[in-house]
Amino acid sequence: MKPKxxxxxxxxxxxxPSSLKNKEWVHFISSENDxxxxxxxKNLLSEIEKGRPEFFELAGPREKIYFNPEELKCGIVTCGGxxxxxxxxxxxxxIELWQGYGVKQIEGFRYGYRGLAKADxxxxxxxxxxxxxxIHRDGGTMLSSSxxxxxxxxxxxxxxxRGIGVLFIVGGDGTMKGAHSIxxxxxxxxxxxxxxxxxKTIDNxxxxxxxxxxxxxxxQAAADIIDSAHTEAKGAPNCIGLVKLMGRTSGFxxxxxALANRNVNYCLLPEVPFKMKGKDGFLQILKExxxxxxxxxxxxxxxxxxxxxxxxxxxxxxxxxxxKSGNEKLKDIGIYLKxxxxxxxxxxxxxxxxxxxxxxxxxxxxxxxxxxxxxxVQLAQNAVHAALSGRTDMLISKWNAHYIHLPIEMVxxxxxxxxxxGRLWRTVMEATGQPYSMFKSKD
Numbered sequence: 001m002k003p004k005x006x007x008x009x010x011x012x013x014x015x016x017p018s019s020l021k022n023k024e025w026v027h028f029i030s031s032e033n034d035x036x037x038x039x040x041x042k043n044l045l046s047e048i049e050k051g052r053p054e055f056f057e058l059a060g061p062r063e064k065i066y067f068n069p070e071e072l073k074c075g076i077v078t079c080g081g082x083x084x085x086x087x088x089x090x091x092x093x094x095i096e097l098w099q100g101y102g103v104k105q106i107e108g109f110r111y112g113y114r115g116l117a118k119a120d121x122x123x124x125x126x127x128x129x130x131x132x133x134x135i136h137r138d139g140g141t142m143l144s145s146s147x148x149x150x151x152x153x154x155x156x157x158x159x160x161x162r163g164i165g166v167l168f169i170v171g172g173d174g175t176m177k178g179a180h181s182i183x184x185x186x187x188x189x190x191x192x193x194x195x196x197x198x199x200k201t202i203d204n205x206x207x208x209x210x211x212x213x214x215x216x217x218x219x220q221a222a223a224d225i226i227d228s229a230h231t232e233a234k235g236a237p238n239c240i241g242l243v244k245l246m247g248r249t250s251g252f253x254x255x256x257x258a259l260a261n262r263n264v265n266y267c268l269l270p271e272v273p274f275k276m277k278g279k280d281g282f283l284q285i286l287k288e289x290x291x292x293x294x295x296x297x298x299x300x301x302x303x304x305x306x307x308x309x310x311x312x313x314x315x316x317x318x319x320x321x322x323x324k325s326g327n328e329k330l331k332d333i334g335i336y337l338k339x340x341x342x343x344x345x346x347x348x349x350x351x352x353x354x355x356x357x358x359x360x361x362x363x364x365x366x367x368x369x370x371x372x373x374x375x376x377v378q379l380a381q382n383a384v385h386a387a388l389s390g391r392t393d394m395l396i397s398k399w400n401a402h403y404i405h406l407p408i409e410m411v412x413x414x415x416x417x418x419x420x421x422g423r424l425w426r427t428v429m430e431a432t433g434q435p436y437s438m439f440k441s442k443d
Contacts, residue, residue: 004054005034008405009183009393011192014064018388019101021063029060035402059382059396059403065101066390067165067194073105074387075164076127078141079112079171079178083202084214085368085376086141089170091132092380098129100381101388107162108143112171113178115143117150119158136373139365147174152182159186159193166194166387172201173415176395180408183393196387197395197408198379202364205250205415208406209397213376217369218246218253223261225359226297230263232355233295239353240286240296240341244334246360247301250417254301255428265289265296266434268333270303271418272425273440276340280437283344290345290352298337302360305333334358378403 020026034055076093078086090108097103107124109115115122125131125143135142159167169179176197183195199206204215222245229241245254251269258264266286268274275281289296309331321329338356345352368376375398382396382403397406418425429436 006037006054006056006405006407006410008057008391008407009187010066010390011194011392012066012390014062014066014389016065016068018061018063018065019069020061023100026061028063029058033058033060035400035404037399056399056402056404056406059386059405061385062389065388066192067388069101069103069388072103072165072388073107073163074103074166074168075107075109075116075124075159075162076143076168077109077112077116077170078143078145078200079169079175080145080147080200081172081202082140082145082364083200083212084139084217084364084366085372086145086170086200086214087132087135087138088368088373088376089198089200089213089380090127090142091136092377093168093384094127094132095129096381096384100384103388104128107164109158111144112146113148113150113155113175114146116158117154119162124162136376137367139367141170149178152178152185155182156185156189156191156193160191164193166196168196168198168383168387170198170200172199172203173206173412175200176206176408177412179395180393180412183408186392194387194390194392195408196383196391198383199395199397199411202246202253203248203250204252205248205417207411207414207416208399209411209416210399211375213372213379214368215252215256215372216375217366217372218363219256219260220369221363221366222253222257222359225357225363226257226261226263226299229355229357230261230297233297236353238290238294238345238351239355240290240298241355241357242298242300242334242337242341243357244300244302244332244360246363248303248330249415251301251304252416252418254299254304255418255424258299258428259431262431263297264299264432266298267428267432268298268300268304269418269425270301270306272420273307274305274438275440276305276308280435282438283340285435285438286341287345287348287350290350300333300337302330302333305336306331309333309336 037054106127108127199209201212233239233241258267
């Protein structure tokens with residue numbers, strides 16, 4: 001039986017003794033320290049029977065590195081929407097490069113890929129430990145960000161012209177697709193430039209990444225907002241607290257928030273279409289609760305109910321428009337639900353009060369909590385170890401309680417979603433008590 005190891009690309013063969021060799025705390029990782037890919041016994045045994053169980057490469061420092069730290073120049077770029085913890089990642093990248101390996105040349109490219117493509121206009125920032133000393137206390141990113149693709153050849157030209165040997169890219173699914181393409185073109189040019197990604201998505205929707213950094217902070221902040229919605233809902237007759245949370249195609253924040261704060265009565269996700277009208281529809285079920293309890297709390301992920309809103313769109317509407325990241329522009333589920341509830345209860349001659357909360361940008365911009373900050377430190381440290389050893393076109397993930405190396409291409413083939421038949425969603429259904437009848441069948 002020959003195990004199948006998920007291959008990680010390298011810019012060359014590591015031959016330089018690591019700068020960490022004299023550090024008392026260092027534990028070098030060998031090729032024997034791989035992590036099994038399958039978590040469940042049934043799937044693992046099936047792979048063993050086929051003779052090809054899969055293993056991920058364990059992250060961590062290597063005895064031999066590829067780049068000479070005294071000559072190496074590194075770049076950092078942050079892309080996409082804001083998320084708690086980005087500054088924590090930047091800070092630890094700089095600290096590990098500077099204090100761990102002795103890399104003294106670090107540049108931060110401002111405004112995402114835009115700043116990387118237009119470095120002559122948008123001057124990069126020279127970064128050192130003193131500059132990043134306290135940035136982890138602030139939300140957002142000290143480098144700023146942007147969305148959308150840029151000319152890849154221009155971005156690579158920037159790396160070459162500025163002598164960058166390692167580029168750290170912090171971003172989500174679209175950003176990582178761009179990183180994979182950049183790494184591919186670097187290889188085509190025959191350049192020894194390493195591209196290492198750190199996955200960032202507040203929606204927690206990157207495949208093979210159990211939790212993205214900032215996710216725990218976001219759930220904690222959202223749970224606090226649910227408390228306010230619940231207080232408002234109980235503070236007036238027939239009052240409904242309606243909260244819209246992040247989640248374009250994946251409802252992880254809404255699901256986890258509903259479980260973290262048990263005051264949620266209805267949780268609506270993009271992955272589980274629901275019925276609005278009819279005897280089993282959401283409106284009728286909500287009406288019965290209002291008559292019985294005189295209040296309710298609803299949490300809706302931003303991508304929920306898009307099928308219902310598309311049905312109501314007129315021909316002259318903006319159907320099919322894309323944002324700068326190439327995603328379809330979503331209709332506002334919060335406003336849609338608010339309008340539908342007001343119209344329905346007016347026809348039913350039931351007076352209601354709706355308190356609508358849309359805290360998305362507030363949550364995105366807060367600093368990371370303690371556990372997310374710790375997570376950011378470990379992701380960044382392992383990203384530096386991987387980059388210095390010459391690994392490229394890869395990102396750092398946590399899998400089965402271990403930090404591992406993943407090919408970027410592997411994680412961009414599809415987005416992670418809440419399984420409508422899985423344990424998480426069933427737990428949400430049990431916690432909220434919302435009936436299965438209000439959700440559409442898969443037929």
